[in-house]
Amino acid sequence: MGAGYRAQAERNGWSDGGAMEFPNTGDFLAGRLRDKLSQDDLEFIESLVAETRQGETGDVLLSRGAVTEQSTILISGYIFRTIESDNRRFIVGVHVPGDFVDLHGFALKRLDHSIVAAGPITYGIAPHERLRDALEHRPRVARALWFATLLDAAIHRKWIQMLEQLDAPRRIAHIYCELHRRFELVGQANARSLRTPFTQIDLADMCGVSAIHANRAVGKLRELELAEIRRGDLYTSDWDALRAYAQFQADYLYGDGPLRFDQDWL
């Protein structure tokens, strides 16, 4: 095999050609809520970011149990929410550019989990002082922040169902389908691929299976000709077939049609 992977990807029409590049500007702030907010509110949200930083794979932005006075906004790359227990790591969530990563640390004193870079990242720092100000004087921004945490909770619930219902290959497929849809919602999805820095160990820790079994699950997706996962990057010629296999229904991401945000109470 080895060099045969890319050849097979070509044969199956999986390759996308180039790599997807994340913009490294602040164009993502507020992510999918962007078009629900006024220009004034958007500028205000951008002004929340006091500083922009870079991070590398494995960097711990916030440790479980830490008390923090700032929140993090992901600008490019992927971030894991992790819990260490029993000398093992469990990944309980993934974030994509545009996400506020630790708003819960703003209202809950301690953090119940850690925030870790899944690969090279760029992120912004928003001091809580400025968020407090927003909550008091910007009701629309305040509701946008609440909405973001509710959306996180909906994604958590889907992960619970996924872990209860699906076997390992389907869990991996579901995670990629979800991330692909989340990129679509901020206009950054590729037609035939999804680039990530995830190792098979990362996939295993997200799915609650051993790394060895994650490897077999990846192999099964390849064998079924549904997707080729190579160094974290997924290539497929048929997202619909992959979604059907994973029983992926995107409704829980609330991407289609109006949210309550359209109403005037916001």
Place this chain on the structure above:
Amino acid sequence: MGAGYRAQAERNGWSDGGAMEFPNTGDFLAGRLRDKLSQDDLEFIESLVAETRQGETGDVLLSRGAVTEQSTILISGYIFRTIESDNRRFIVGVHVPGDFVDLHGFALKRLDHSIVAAGPITYGIAPHERLRDALEHRPRVARALWFATLLDAAIHRKWIQMLEQLDAPRRIAHIYCELHRRFELVGQANARSLRTPFTQIDLADMCGVSAIHANRAVGKLRELELAEIRRGDLYTSDWDALRAYAQFQADYLYGDGPLRFDQDWL
């Protein structure tokens, strides 16, 4: 066996004597946030409840996909959050008296899951109109509502970890330990038992295992002399041993010590 269960419970010092009764007044509203709010705010929250209703096992208070103009506050009994898929039911969350059950339906237009009575319940109805009013004129109440949804998200994350890390007997033990602690936090826990209306099918749907395997798991807890689960009611003489077995750490429930709520920005 059969009639021997209760006898064994007596022998092991598991029995608690009487059943725990939930108060059927509104004393639970706002649950554990109660002592963080002023008398005035509490009276306001109680005034949110326009009506009190009763429900029976299996009653669907809200269906997935429904658009609702009211929120639900649980006063007595248990409520499940469920998702139907593949002709199977998956339980993604449980609520105890004092919990706001569907605040997410207030900000997210559709519901991504259903709200179902796990047994006989009493609940209050809070029209969204009144909640909207609260968000605008009662900043402390607004933050309390946000906090409640953040706490739900923290519990969701723990369930994800639980499903990734634990085998079926430990999952069941963990769920009971969590519920016991949540009752403690509102001052309603029994020393040696936890009464619930859960069937083994309910436990299976919470743990993501088959009903038959849930039965084996219950049997294992009995065999290890950690707990006796009988028609949903759990009896134990040693909560600490059960907690150790389930690797239950209560910190994610944020019950010990100050939350940010103590600070003046609330």
Place this chain on the structure above:
DNA sequence: GCCTGAAACTAACATGCATCAGTAGACGGT
């Protein structure tokens, strides 16, 4: 007291996944 249905339970066999023990390929450092 008996009937009935739901829940709890049992046994036998099939499959998913963990674990152990290793090999092979990719990448960075020197």
Place this chain on the structure above:
DNA sequence: ACCGTCTACTGATGCATGTTAGTTTCAGGC
């Protein structure tokens, strides 16, 4: 170019869990 380390991959074996097909227990209705 070499080496060490991390990631990807393979096979064998055992445990956890699913599935099928039942039996037993129990609470409630008649």
